[in-house]
Amino acid sequence: MSSELYHNIYAVVKSIPFGKIATYGQIAALAGLPGRARQVGYALHALPDSSDIPWHRVINAKGEISIRSDPLYADIQRHLLESEGVVFNSQNRIPLPDYLWMSRI
DNA sequence: GCAGTGACTAGTA
DNA sequence: ATACTAGCCACTG
Numbered sequence: 001m002s003s004e005l006y007h008n009i010y011a012v013v014k015s016i017p018f019g020k021i022a023t024y025g026q027i028a029a030l031a032g033l034p035g036r037a038r039q040v041g042y043a044l045h046a047l048p049d050s051s052d053i054p055w056h057r058v059i060n061a062k063g064e065i066s067i068r069s070d071p072l073y074a075d076i077q078r079h080l081l082e083s084e085g086v087v088f089n090s091q092n093r094i095p096l097p098d099y100l101w102m103s104r105i
Numbered sequence: 106g107c108a109g110t111g112a113c114t115a116g117t118a
Numbered sequence: 119a120t121a122c123t124a125g126c127c128a129c130t131g
Contacts (some may be wrong), residue, residue: 002127012116024113035126038106040107042128044113066112 007053008032009043016057020101021094023061030102041066056080056100063093 008031016022024037033039044055045068056077060066064076078088087097 023117028113033127036128037111037116038111038126039128041112043112046129055112060112061114068112077112 004041005031005033006043006046009040010047010053013044013053013055013058016054016101017028019086019099020082021057021059021086021096021099023096024058024066025061026102027058037061059094063096065092
């Protein structure tokens with residue numbers, strides 16, 4: 001099932017540049033779903049692995065990788081991000097001001 | 106149709 | 119810094 005809003009979410013995620021990240025809340029707001037960050041997570045969850053959507057560039061508001069039912073994906077996501085030059089700090093977090101796609105200001 | 110779940114977030118303590 | 123809470127709403131059984 002692919003509603004127009006889901007399509008919108010995917011379009012926004014696709015527009016995140018290489019080496020940059022965005023939060024679920026940002027994606028929701030840009031896709032016309034202010035305050036519905038959970039729906040972004042659900043939309044990405046419904047994505048097939050073969051998708052060309054850069055889902056790994058979406059992280060939570062703390063700069064951490066959100067764990068799915070299968071924790072294996074956290075490793076995959078981290079690896080994908082590191083291959084794009086994203087550096088994690090000592091707490092396994094991404095310094096948001098350094099890599100955030102769009103400023104929160 | 107109702108209740109539980111979840112790749113979330115901002116607020117409060 | 120961590121822990122808990124309310125709000126959020128599509129999806130699932």
